[in-house]
Amino acid sequence: MSAVLAGAAAPSIGAGAYRVADAEALRTRHRAWLAANLPACWRSDNPDYQGPSLDEGQAWEAELHRQGLWGVAWPKAYGGHGLTLREHLVANQEIGRLPMPESFNSIGKELAGPIILAIATEEQKKRYIPAILEMREIWCQGFSEPDSGSDLASLRTRAVKDGAAWRVTGQKIWTSGAHRAQRCLLLARTGTMESRHRGLSLFALKLDQPGVTVKPIKQMDGNAEFNEVFFDNALVEPEDALGEQEKGWAAAVRVLEVERGTNRMYRAWRLEEELKHLLTVCRSDPALARVINNPAYVQRIAQVQVDIEIHKRMVESVVDDLVAGASIGGRGSLIKQHWSEYHQRQAALSVEILDQASYPPSPAVARAQQRFRQVYLRARAETIYAGTTQIQLGIIADRILKLPREA
Amino acid sequence: MSDDPIREIAESAARAAALAAAMEPAAAARRLGEDGLLGVLAPEAVGGLGLPLAAAAAVVAATESALVPLPVGEAMLAARLLAGPAPEVASAIVAGEAIVAVATAGTLTLAGGTVTGTVGRAQAGLAARWLVAPATGGGAALLDLSAPGVAVEEEKGLDLERPPARVTATGAAAIALPADDAWAAFQADALLLRAAGALGAAEHCLGRAIDHLSNRRQFGKALVGFQGLRFELARQKLVLEGARAALGHALSVAGQDPRAEGIARLVARSACGDAAPAIIEAAIQLHGGMGFTWDLGLHRQLRRARDAALALDPVAARAALAGRLEQAWAA
Numbered sequence: 001m002s003a004v005l006a007g008a009a010a011p012s013i014g015a016g017a018y019r020v021a022d023a024e025a026l027r028t029r030h031r032a033w034l035a036a037n038l039p040a041c042w043r044s045d046n047p048d049y050q051g052p053s054l055d056e057g058q059a060w061e062a063e064l065h066r067q068g069l070w071g072v073a074w075p076k077a078y079g080g081h082g083l084t085l086r087e088h089l090v091a092n093q094e095i096g097r098l099p100m101p102e103s104f105n106s107i108g109k110e111l112a113g114p115i116i117l118a119i120a121t122e123e124q125k126k127r128y129i130p131a132i133l134e135m136r137e138i139w140c141q142g143f144s145e146p147d148s149g150s151d152l153a154s155l156r157t158r159a160v161k162d163g164a165a166w167r168v169t170g171q172k173i174w175t176s177g178a179h180r181a182q183r184c185l186l187l188a189r190t191g192t193m194e195s196r197h198r199g200l201s202l203f204a205l206k207l208d209q210p211g212v213t214v215k216p217i218k219q220m221d222g223n224a225e226f227n228e229v230f231f232d233n234a235l236v237e238p239e240d241a242l243g244e245q246e247k248g249w250a251a252a253v254r255v256l257e258v259e260r261g262t263n264r265m266y267r268a269w270r271l272e273e274e275l276k277h278l279l280t281v282c283r284s285d286p287a288l289a290r291v292i293n294n295p296a297y298v299q300r301i302a303q304v305q306v307d308i309e310i311h312k313r314m315v316e317s318v319v320d321d322l323v324a325g326a327s328i329g330g331r332g333s334l335i336k337q338h339w340s341e342y343h344q345r346q347a348a349l350s351v352e353i354l355d356q357a358s359y360p361p362s363p364a365v366a367r368a369q370q371r372f373r374q375v376y377l378r379a380r381a382e383t384i385y386a387g388t389t390q391i392q393l394g395i396i397a398d399r400i401l402k403l404p405r406e407a
Numbered sequence: 408m409s410d411d412p413i414r415e416i417a418e419s420a421a422r423a424a425a426l427a428a429a430m431e432p433a434a435a436a437r438r439l440g441e442d443g444l445l446g447v448l449a450p451e452a453v454g455g456l457g458l459p460l461a462a463a464a465a466v467v468a469a470t471e472s473a474l475v476p477l478p479v480g481e482a483m484l485a486a487r488l489l490a491g492p493a494p495e496v497a498s499a500i501v502a503g504e505a506i507v508a509v510a511t512a513g514t515l516t517l518a519g520g521t522v523t524g525t526v527g528r529a530q531a532g533l534a535a536r537w538l539v540a541p542a543t544g545g546g547a548a549l550l551d552l553s554a555p556g557v558a559v560e561e562e563k564g565l566d567l568e569r570p571p572a573r574v575t576a577t578g579a580a581a582i583a584l585p586a587d588d589a590w591a592a593f594q595a596d597a598l599l600l601r602a603a604g605a606l607g608a609a610e611h612c613l614g615r616a617i618d619h620l621s622n623r624r625q626f627g628k629a630l631v632g633f634q635g636l637r638f639e640l641a642r643q644k645l646v647l648e649g650a651r652a653a654l655g656h657a658l659s660v661a662g663q664d665p666r667a668e669g670i671a672r673l674v675a676r677s678a679c680g681d682a683a684p685a686i687i688e689a690a691i692q693l694h695g696g697m698g699f700t701w702d703l704g705l706h707r708q709l710r711r712a713r714d715a716a717l718a719l720d721p722v723a724a725r726a727a728l729a730g731r732l733e734q735a736w737a738a
Contacts, residue, residue: 272735272736276736299725301732302725302728302732303677305729306677306678309656310649310650310678313652313656314652317655334645390638392641396641397637403617403631403640404629404632
């Protein structure tokens, strides 16, 4: 643990001994450290914005971990800070409040890591988890396939035994970050097609090998963050099979249910930061200052803040319940559906308002226009990834409302 | 306080509300009073329980779902407000021996211990013995509706079972209630309890829609098996849970915000004022032709929830919130 965090974390912080005063001391430290250390050109509200390179991002994120901002609730034995989700929430609130670059390894930190901690062997945890936190291994998620999107249980990529090792053949798609990742959290079929989800197993496949081909897919926002990944007899070493064969997926689903409610915990505070950026810029421009005082826009802006407040409260109550040892059931779907839809409205509103700026726009206005055009386009993905709107509504109907199946 | 006393109160309120809903206002008040439900907020000195606002919210969720013919939230708040200035009145309200109504429109002119003027929209005013009404100077007045110089008449409104009343006072005796934190908290908390009641009723109506779709068969199967209807129910649940998150937070911090200066109340007013009537309207829609009938009865919850939404005034709440965004961001 870093000196900073050790100083902030009085002995009473940690399992079951949460004190508000300790959390506020931690918050003050995080806020001061981030304010002093986040490079100005990485702030997406800076007119001279220039995001980090991969190398710079890796170094930055490894430092965030050393400073106690990542790996907060992961066990110390694997390089985590051994605190609770409450301290994780505090760190995320402070990360969200700044217009900071997104993680290059969110799949490692928010998907692979929790699954590894739940189902992997002690040896595997010691190998994978520190490498994620120190940014030595970036992960991608090999779940979706061309013929298995929402219906994941129909996937066909096959892993067959080759002595103690496994050989993988098939294709994944929409694999974000595969072009820079070292490992793929791969869901592959080890049983029959008929066994559906019961015939699936999880692997930590190394991407740097001859049997793997990664082809970027250009996205509607002009970037190419997601990929097709082809496996042709690709090798999985015996020590990289995760969990019990054909039981890994069932365990992973339980982890994913929690993850849907807790991943990118900073998001509500980041979307609030987006609103803050928008309105700060508007106040600097005479035409935009008039627009945001128009009663019709006042209503739409305030509705975004209402949605943000609801989002924050939903996240905080999930943290309260998890810390108290309660289960959150399908509530992650409520949260995901809530934010993905209001953020799309927020993004469209931001673009609409900023288009009414004085001409020519100031550098600050031009920067905001550019940022929110990208946010607007990217937000279209948010009701698609991690389970589409239609999948989430199905989960709410089945698992939260527990509606009877057709009789 | 833990969840358990609140759950206990909620269960007790559900039982009492089911009985009280079929009674005349006076009998209903006595029934709720016997179970201690009208004294949830009032101090022990007047027979109350002195619990936080979240407990009162659980009570009104039950009484508004069941359509109890009394303004139960206002009674709980009036007993808390009057415990100091008029302890006998507070005790009578807590015991269910006297019904209190609250005027939300108009202002009475206070002069030398008497009031003059016209106020209105006092739910169940015809059945009430006491009235709390806004008065000149920013405070309120408590008057005895049976005293000389007071005339009470029914007003037209949406809610037919707890009809609003107009009260005209002509030099009637009254107790002045100062424009202090207690009165500010009364008014602000009354809105949160309207929200809690309307949202409780909305949840009840959504449950009835689910029951209906689970039992009604068309095209050879239960309607709830159709994805279009499952998604519609899921949408309403999403709206309900969003509003509940906003309300729960506002209730939990209400005690730290007696003058209603925080943003949590504005967020709850906006979210619940929009959500509650919309969910009930959807529940009516999902009942098909039967939904539009008098006898199915969902219009009864809708009339109240729409009235509550008018009081919550989501548009005004958002306009106020827009002026306080810095406060929201600093929290």
